[in-house]
Amino acid sequence: MEMSRRTFTLGAAAVGAAAAMASPAQAARKAGKSATTRPLDAIVLGAGVSGLNAAWLLEQQGLKVLVLEGRQRVGGRVHTLFDLPGVPEMGFNSMGDGYGRGIDAAHRAGVELIEVGKRYMHGKPQELVLDGKPLTREQWAAAPFNPLPDALKTSMPWEVTNKLIAMHNPLEDWAAWLDPANASLDISLHAFLTQQGLSDAAIRLVNDVSPYYGINAYDVSALMLEFNSGFVMTQISAGPNSWAIKGGNERLPQGMAALLKGEVLLGKEVVSIDSRTDVAEVRCADGSVYQAGRVVCSLPFSTLRHVAITPGLSGAQARAVATLPYQPLSMAFLTATEPFWEHDGRAPGMWTNSALGTVLPQRFGATADEVTGLLVQARGGLARLWDRLGTEAALAKIVATFEELRPAARGKLKAHRLFSWEAEYFNAGDWAYFAPGQIASFVPTMAEPHGRIHFCGEHTATGARGLEGALESSERAALEILSL
Numbered sequence: 064m065e066m067s068r069r070t071f072t073l074g075a076a077a078v079g080a081a082a083a084m085a086s087p088a089q090a091a092r093k094a095g096k097s098a099t100t101r102p103l104d105a106i107v108l109g110a111g112v113s114g115l116n117a118a119w120l121l122e123q124q125g126l127k128v129l130v131l132e133g134r135q136r137v138g139g140r141v142h143t144l145f146d147l148p149g150v151p152e153m154g155f156n157s158m159g160d161g162y163g164r165g166i167d168a169a170h171r172a173g174v175e176l177i178e179v180g181k182r183y184m185h186g187k188p189q190e191l192v193l194d195g196k197p198l199t200r201e202q203w204a205a206a207p208f209n210p211l212p213d214a215l216k217t218s219m220p221w222e223v224t225n226k227l228i229a230m231h232n233p234l235e236d237w238a239a240w241l242d243p244a245n246a247s248l249d250i251s252l253h254a255f256l257t258q259q260g261l262s263d264a265a266i267r268l269v270n271d272v273s274p275y276y277g278i279n280a281y282d283v284s285a286l287m288l289e290f291n292s293g294f295v296m297t298q299i300s301a302g303p304n305s306w307a308i309k310g311g312n313e314r315l316p317q318g319m320a321a322l323l324k325g326e327v328l329l330g331k332e333v334v335s336i337d338s339r340t341d342v343a344e345v346r347c348a349d350g351s352v353y354q355a356g357r358v359v360c361s362l363p364f365s366t367l368r369h370v371a372i373t374p375g376l377s378g379a380q381a382r383a384v385a386t387l388p389y390q391p392l393s394m395a396f397l398t399a400t401e402p403f404w405e406h407d408g409r410a411p412g413m414w415t416n417s418a419l420g421t422v423l424p425q426r427f428g429a430t431a432d433e434v435t436g437l438l439v440q441a442r443g444g445l446a447r448l449w450d451r452l453g454t455e456a457a458l459a460k461i462v463a464t465f466e467e468l469r470p471a472a473r474g475k476l477k478a479h480r481l482f483s484w485e486a487e488y489f490n491a492g493d494w495a496y497f498a499p500g501q502i503a504s505f506v507p508t509m510a511e512p513h514g515r516i517h518f519c520g521e522h523t524a525t526g527a528r529g530l531e532g533a534l535e536s537s538e539r540a541a542l543e544i545l546s547l
């Protein structure tokens with residue numbers, strides 16, 4: 064598929080600026096107008112999976128849709144480095160058997176799903192490396208410095224938070240997480256873990272060394288994690304598989320974009336959205352202007368907060384757009400010139416409390432035995448430290464720390480790429496998360512339509528998480544428009 068459509072920009076601008084219609088559904092039914100002269104019914108902002116799916120759903124009902132994307136590629140947080148061995152994923156990894164929407168989207172887009180869960184589990188289990196020393200599970204359980212309560216001593220640090228939330232989830236029905244009756248659960252993860260008997264030292268180790276959400280356990284709402292846990296449990300009960308896209312996950316949004324009849328314009332940074340009584344108008348940084356009856360905005364709030372919206376948002380919605388936090392996460396992709404893990408007999412994967420973060424072996428060659436690369440991941444404060452160092456210094460530090468922890472790797476590592484989601488202009492962070500109190504404060508209302516503007520994107524999902532949540536949110540936004 065031809066992904067660069069910049070040459071179409073001017074033509075589409077002329078079409079887009081044509082007079083808007085009162086009702087998109089009405090306009091779609093208008094006879095006698097050719098596809099090229101008919102004004103746009105909807106402009107979708109952002110060509111991640113939620114925006115692309117919203118566009119497809121609207122087109123299926125006869126609406127004329129234009130997609131505007133700031134980057135020079137589609138996919139957003141589904142991003143594959145096609146030029147590196149094993150085509151490493153910087154974003155979305157895999158979907159479970161319960162991802163009805165994701166699996167359906169893949170079939171529609173004509174891409175092939177491959178099972179990757181067994182590859183994640185292949186080989187020696189990830190090693191715990193604390194203060195430079197490797198520890199087996201047995202050594203860790205018996206270590207005098209293990210700060211976990213007795214019942215958890217055999218758990219590895221990265222297993223504890225999810226285990227405790229799954230075991231003590233106070234949400235009887237995880238899908239009811241937004242019910243005001245559950246607002247009292249909107250406390251910090253730190254408070255939840257303290258209730259489970261963890262000391263501050265234990266919480267620092269199990270969460271803050273490599274946090275999925277925020278910098279430390281005070282940052283994230285336990286209620287969000289309880290909702291998340293319910294979703295994950297449902298996935299596990301749906302089946303044992305983890306599915307990815309053969310050849311690279313970014314092929315999914317590419318296939319979804321190829322299904323659209325309307326244009327997907329790349330390099331179109333949206334800078335303002337004006338919702339007027341008769342039309343919605345979108346302006347881009349390059350000066351182009353587009354009009355349509357409706358706008359579907361899939362922009363993460365981390366970037367939407369830099370877009371001028373008229374009339375301005377107010378109340379809880381304004382607060383949400385201004386303050387919704389996004390996770391710092393950075394990754395380095397390395398390859399090894401020799402399988403040093405065979406020389407020292409240790410696992411290639413490591414979870415460390417050092418400047419190296421977590422090392423995840425990539426097994427995307429012909430067989431799972433082949434390690435195609437080492438994905439090194441930093442979350443929270445460590446991600447910010449890498450970012451501050453800059454690419455060259457960060458990669459040098461990562462390699463030096465790796466070699467210090469694994470002498471067998473000395474001189475055998477090649478650093479290829481550093482990728483920071485927080486430094487990405489069009490994301491400014493990885494996934495959204497809710498701080499304690501934010502769920503009760505703004506989540507139920509933050510995605511409500513604002514005049515002619517409708518919101519979607521993973522951050523607005525209420526019944527699913529991750530990619531499945533992004534798709535779910537696009538269904539809601541499309542239905543809002545189709546039911547006008």
Ligand SMILES: Cc1cc2nc3c(=O)[nH]c(=O)nc-3n(C[C@H](O)[C@H](O)[C@H](O)COP(=O)(O)OP(=O)(O)OC[C@H]3O[C@@H](n4cnc5c(N)ncnc54)[C@H](O)[C@@H]3O)c2cc1C
Pocket residue numbers: 108109110111112113114131132133134137138139140141153154155156157158331332333334361362363366367370392484489490493494519520521522528529530531533
């Ligand atoms: C590292 C990582 C791992 C993940 N792993 C999984 C996983 O294993 N399973 C799972 O289910 N989910 C996973 N996810 C989450 C999943 O990838 C996302 O939920 C989903 O891709 C989000 O889609 P979206 O359309 O909501 O947002 P995005 O993909 O972010 O799309 C938003 C689009 O808007 C564009 N944009 C932003 N600002 C502007 C602007 N001003 N003008 C024009 N365009 C703009 C962006 O370029 C982007 O293309 C992962 C995400 C990451 C980052």
